[in-house]
Every structure is written in structure tokens, then in C-alpha cells.
Amino acid sequence: MDDPLLIAGESFNSRLIMGTGGMPSLDVLDRALVASGTELTTVAMRRVDPSAAGSVLDLLAARGIRALPNTAGCYTAAEAVRVAKLAREALGTNWIKLEVIADERTLLPDPVELLAAAEQLVANGFVVLPYTNDDPVLARRLEQAGCSAVMPLGSPIGSGLGIRNTHNIELIVESAGVPVILDAGIGTASDAAIAMELGCAAVLLATSVTRARDPELMAEAMRLGVAGGRLAYHAGRITRRRYAQASSPPTS
Amino acid sequence: MTVVVNGEPHVAASPMSLADAVALLTAAPTGVAAAVNGEVVRRAEWTSTQLADGDEIEVLTAVQGG
Numbered sequence: 001m002d003d004p005l006l007i008a009g010e011s012f013n014s015r016l017i018m019g020t021g022g023m024p025s026l027d028v029l030d031r032a033l034v035a036s037g038t039e040l041t042t043v044a045m046r047r048v049d050p051s052a053a054g055s056v057l058d059l060l061a062a063r064g065i066r067a068l069p070n071t072a073g074c075y076t077a078a079e080a081v082r083v084a085k086l087a088r089e090a091l092g093t094n095w096i097k098l099e100v101i102a103d104e105r106t107l108l109p110d111p112v113e114l115l116a117a118a119e120q121l122v123a124n125g126f127v128v129l130p131y132t133n134d135d136p137v138l139a140r141r142l143e144q145a146g147c148s149a150v151m152p153l154g155s156p157i158g159s160g161l162g163i164r165n166t167h168n169i170e171l172i173v174e175s176a177g178v179p180v181i182l183d184a185g186i187g188t189a190s191d192a193a194i195a196m197e198l199g200c201a202a203v204l205l206a207t208s209v210t211r212a213r214d215p216e217l218m219a220e221a222m223r224l225g226v227a228g229g230r231l232a233y234h235a236g237r238i239t240r241r242r243y244a245q246a247s248s249p250p251t252s
Numbered sequence: 253m254t255v256v257v258n259g260e261p262h263v264a265a266s267p268m269s270l271a272d273a274v275a276l277l278t279a280a281p282t283g284v285a286a287a288v289n290g291e292v293v294r295r296a297e298w299t300s301t302q303l304a305d306g307d308e309i310e311v312l313t314a315v316q317g318g
Contacts, residue, residue: 020316029316044317047258047310048277048284056316057283070318085292086312090285097318206318 003230005202007179008095008127008148014039015196016226017068017181018219019206026054028215033063036209036219041065042097044072045087057091068129070097075110077117084121096121097151097204098130107157111138115145122146131183134164136171139180149178151204154195155185158207162191166198173199189218189225196229197237253305266305271298273309284313 005012018038023029069087074080102110139150155161179201186205212218
């Protein structure tokens with residue numbers, strides 16, 4: 001079925017946004033990205049390393065995958081805004097995955113700095129896709145600030161704990177007027193499917209693929225999980241019942 | 253004069269442009285951004301941006317992440 005993902009007026013056929021961190025090699029990354037079917041993939045901004053071999057940007061360009069820069073590693077709004085401006089200059093895109101984390105142990109978003117950064121970036125003409133807590137109120141505030149999507153975590157980055165508070169994700173989806181993208185915490189394909197069944201517009205994941213025993217195979221599993229969950233969302237799940245309901249006709 | 257490029261002190265003959273500083277690290281025609289003392293400078297202005305003693309230059313590119 002024709003069911004594109006729309007973000008800030010741009011259309012994507014895939015509802016799986018990939019991260020690239022933690023891959024053993026560019027070659028494995030390449031195969032996993034192809035298997036995932038993704039059309040939008042995050043990259044981080046770091047100091048140029050003259051000894052670096054190969055470029056993730058060249059790989060994405062060769063595959064026709066749009067690069068989405070992030071502000072990973074930023075702890076304050078000021079840092080995040082500076083990195084976003086550098087990313088805009090380097091990559092020629094005003095799209096930014098906004099990450100402002102509170103501490104290294106949890107990598108949870110700092111809500112105060114995040115909202116401040118979002119406001120400044122929107123004022124500077126950015127399309128802002130913020131990585132946020134699974135907090136319906138903060139999600140609403142980010143949308144009101146002009147963000148083009150909200151990206152609540154399922155659980156902490158890289159934890160693979162899945163979606164710890166499905167109720168909050170449902171509440172966010174229920175009231176959001178922009179796409180809700182489940183970002184962080186996905187452990188395996190069923191987690192991605194659940195995100196989509198809850199009504200999320202897309203899933204963003206990295207670690208569950210990049211650190212899987214077979215990243216390429218897991219990328220395919222994620223593609224199918226997202227697609228299956230999306231179809232189930234459209235199809236409408238049955239109501240949960242307390243007791244059995246026979247699916248075969250009675251014998252007499 | 254001495255400028256600091258990505259955290260490394262670099263003794264250079266003056267004048268030195270931002271384009272010269274970036275060229276120390278990379279010849280990539282795209283995908284690179286530079287800032288002088290925290291201010292982003294557009295690529296079109298790299299050649300005309302003259303560096304001064306003590307300037308701190310950051311040269312960034314996209315890497316795997318997120």
C-alpha cells in the first residue's frame with residue numbers, strides 16, 4: 001500500500017531511519033543499510049581525522065540515502081546549536097537530529113537544554129527532529145516550539161530494553177500533530193513492530209543492528225518488523241478479551 | 253604566529269587563511285565545515301578569512317554515529 005512517511009513536506013517510502021554508529025566496518029554498514037531499505041540515516045559531526053579511510057558520506061551518497069546529521073555528544077543548548085550550524089554548512093542540509101544529553105551514564109535527554117536548543121534552531125531556520133524523553137508534555141512543548149517531528153525514546157540509547165512505557169508513547173502519538181518517531185531502545189524486530197503498532201510514524205535505531213551478530217540480517221528483520229507493525233496499525237488489532245472465543249464453528 | 257587547529261598548535265607563517273588551515277587536514281571538496289573561535293565560517297569565505305595569532309580553528313566532518 002502507498003503509505004509514505006512525511007516529514008516537513010518531504011516524503012519517504014521507508015519508515016525505518018537508521019543510525020550508523022558502532023558498525024565494525026563501512027562495508028558491513030553498506031550491506032546493512034541496503035538490507036534495511038532506509039532512505040534517511042544519521043551521522044555524527046566530529047573533528048576531521050586525516051588518517052580516516054573511507055567516508056560514510058560517500059557511502060550514503062552512492063546509495064542515494066539522505067544523511068541526517070545529529071548533535072550527539074552535546075550537553076548544552078549552546079553546544080548543540082553550534083554543532084547544528086556546522087552540520088548545516090558541511091552537509092548542505094537544514095535538517096538536524098537534535099540530541100542534548102544530560103549525562104554519560106544514562107544518555108537521557110536534558111529536557112531544559114533540549115527545549116532551549118529546539119527554540120533557537122527553529123528560529124534559525126532548521127528542520128528540527130528532537131530526541132526526547134517519553135514525556136507527553138515535553139513532546140507537546142517541542143511541537144509547539146516548531147519541531148518537525150518528536151522522537152521519544154523507548155528506553156535508553158543502546159540498552160536494547162525495548163519500549164518501557166508504551167502508555168506514554170500512545171499518549172504522545174494521540175496528541176501529536178507531527179510525526180512521532182520512536183528513537184532509541186529498540187532491541188529486536190518485535191520492538192520495532194510494537195512501536196509501529198502503537199502508531200509511531202517511524203522508528204530510528206542503530207545499536208540493535210550495528211551490534212547484532214549479523215547486522216545485515218538484523219537490518220532486514222527491522223525492515224520487516226517496521227513494515228509489519230505499520231500494516232497491523234492500519235489493519236486494527238482485535239480487542240483483548242478475558243476469555244477464549246472459539247475461532248472454529250461449534251461441532252453441533 | 254601560532255594557530256590551534258582541531259586542538260593541535262600549528263606554527264604558521266602569516267598571513268594564513270582559513271582555507272590554508274583546513275588544507276592541513278583534508279582536501280575534501282565537500283562535507284567539511286569550519287569554525288574560527290566558535291563562529292562558523294561558510295566555505296565560500298574560507299579563502300578570504302585571514303587567521304590571527306592564537307585563533308582556534310575547528311574543522312569537522314560527518315562520521316558514523318547516532
